Amino acid sequence: MGREMRINSSTTVIVTGGSKGIGKGIAKAFAAKGAQVHTVSRSRPEGIDDEMLNTGASSHRFWPVDLTTYEGAKGFFDAFSSEVGTPDVLINNAGQLTGGLLEEQPPEKIFSMLQVNLTTLILLTRFFLPAMLERRSGKIVNNASVSGKMFFPCASTYAASKAGVVGFTESLKQELRDTGVSTLLLITAGVKTEMYDEIHDLYGGHLDLDFLKSIPVAEWSEKVLEAIESDQDTLWPPGSSRVGVNLAHHLPGVFEGFISKKFHR
Ligand SMILES: NC(=O)c1ccc[n+]([C@@H]2O[C@H](COP(=O)([O-])OP(=O)(O)OC[C@H]3O[C@@H](n4cnc5c(N)ncnc54)[C@H](OP(=O)(O)O)[C@@H]3O)[C@@H](O)[C@H]2O)c1
Numbered sequence: 001m002g003r004e005m006r007i008n009s010s011t012t013v014i015v016t017g018g019s020k021g022i023g024k025g026i027a028k029a030f031a032a033k034g035a036q037v038h039t040v041s042r043s044r045p046e047g048i049d050d051e052m053l054n055t056g057a058s059s060h061r062f063w064p065v066d067l068t069t070y071e072g073a074k075g076f077f078d079a080f081s082s083e084v085g086t087p088d089v090l091i092n093n094a095g096q097l098t099g100g101l102l103e104e105q106p107p108e109k110i111f112s113m114l115q116v117n118l119t120t121l122i123l124l125t126r127f128f129l130p131a132m133l134e135r136r137s138g139k140i141v142n143n144a145s146v147s148g149k150m151f152f153p154c155a156s157t158y159a160a161s162k163a164g165v166v167g168f169t170e171s172l173k174q175e176l177r178d179t180g181v182s183t184l185l186l187i188t189a190g191v192k193t194e195m196y197d198e199i200h201d202l203y204g205g206h207l208d209l210d211f212l213k214s215i216p217v218a219e220w221s222e223k224v225l226e227a228i229e230s231d232q233d234t235l236w237p238p239g240s241s242r243v244g245v246n247l248a249h250h251l252p253g254v255f256e257g258f259i260s261k262k263f264h265r
Contacts, residue, residue: 003180005088005139005229009034009058014080014087016067016124017094019045021193022143025221026091031057033225038084040065040076041094043074058102066092068115077127086131086138089228092121093143097195098157099202101265110157117161122168129181136180139228142169143186146241150248150255153263154203173233184227189241190214213240247261 005011017023018039027039039048040063051109052060063080080087081164096113098105125140132138147155148162169185174184175230190196192214198250200209215238227235248255 002258003137003182004231007033007035007089007225007229009036011035011089012038012084012087013089013091014038014040014100015039015091015093016120018091019043019048019062021195022114022188022191022217022220023091023093024048025217026224027052028055028095029163029218029221029225030089031055031060034058037061038063038080038087040067042066064112067120067124068112073123074127077124081131086135087128089139090124090128090139091141092124093119093141095143095195095199097202099154099199101206102156105157113157114161117158117260118164118168119164125168125172132181132218133179138181139184139231140169140172140181141184141186141224141228144169146187146189146237146245149187149245152207152259154207182231182233184232186224186226186227187236187245188220189237191220192216211240211244211262 007030011030011033012197013027013035015023015027015030015037018027019041023039023041027037028051031037032055034056036059037052037057038061042064044062048062049060051220062095063076065076086136095117096109098113121142128138129140142165145158145162145163147159151159166185169183173183190213199212203209223235237245244255
């Protein structure tokens with residue numbers, strides 16, 4: 001924990017994957033505080049400028065970028081730095097989902113998911129960090145998942161990406177102590193988005209998903225905003241998801257016994 005942050009009209013935030021789902025929810029939570037909001041994704045959602053401005057953003061700019069490529073990430077960083085400057089908050093949220101038995105997962109989807117979920121998240125952090133350090137202020141928010149903390153079948157490649165986000169963020173948190181720059185790790189559980197709905201298609205053939213629960217985007221986005229403002233380093237999921245994460249950590253054998261009963265090849 002370090003300095004508390006006041007989000008207002010002088011706050012500049014980048015939200016990757018801000019076109020829909022959790023990213024859009026977080027972008028709107030910033031907009032409601034009057035922030036200068038920048039959203040990034042491949043496709044521009046219709047009406048996003050109006051939606052952010054009507055919510056209260058002092059400005060909004062959408063950046064069309066494919067974050068699966070090095071050129072996409074570097075090109076965005078170069079353009080943003082020269083046209084806008086250094087963000088106060090970088091929210092690495094863009095993500096893709098893979099799932100199912102490993103041998104059934106399309107290799108090109110595994111590659112693209114790992115690029116967006118992990119490699120680009122690290123790269124954008126690496127690109128923006130030096131200027132934040134020089135200014136001695138900044139917040140880097142990395143959206144992981146309960147899948148980065150508790151491992152179940154059908155989630156092998158997605159879990160690998162999210163466990164990578166957890167390891168990267170935990171390590172960086174320690175490097176940044178007393179620099180004025182800090183991290184927030186989101187251990188996100190079920191949030192009702194398009195990705196959440198995909199879980200049933202991708203995992204449901206081999207895993208009984210009756211334990212899955214979701215909360216609305218706005219509810220999780222508000223919690224993220226509060227965690228940023230109060231400079232927390234980790235945001236845990238609510239309710240039974242938190243219990244599941246604790247069980248997997250402290251009693252991995254019991255967790256594996258529970259989840260294996262829900263799995264069939
Ligand atoms: N929903 C959940 O239950 C849940 C649970 C745990 C963790 N999470 C994590 O939360 C984050 C957001 O998930 P969500 O549920 O909001 O998913 P979503 O509704 O599918 O939104 C994903 C966002 O990422 C963007 N994106 C995907 N590939 C991209 C690429 N190559 N380049 C640029 N942007 C890209 C998408 O925009 P375009 O497609 O237009 O590029 C979209 O804005 C992800 O990191 C996810 O892993 C979600």
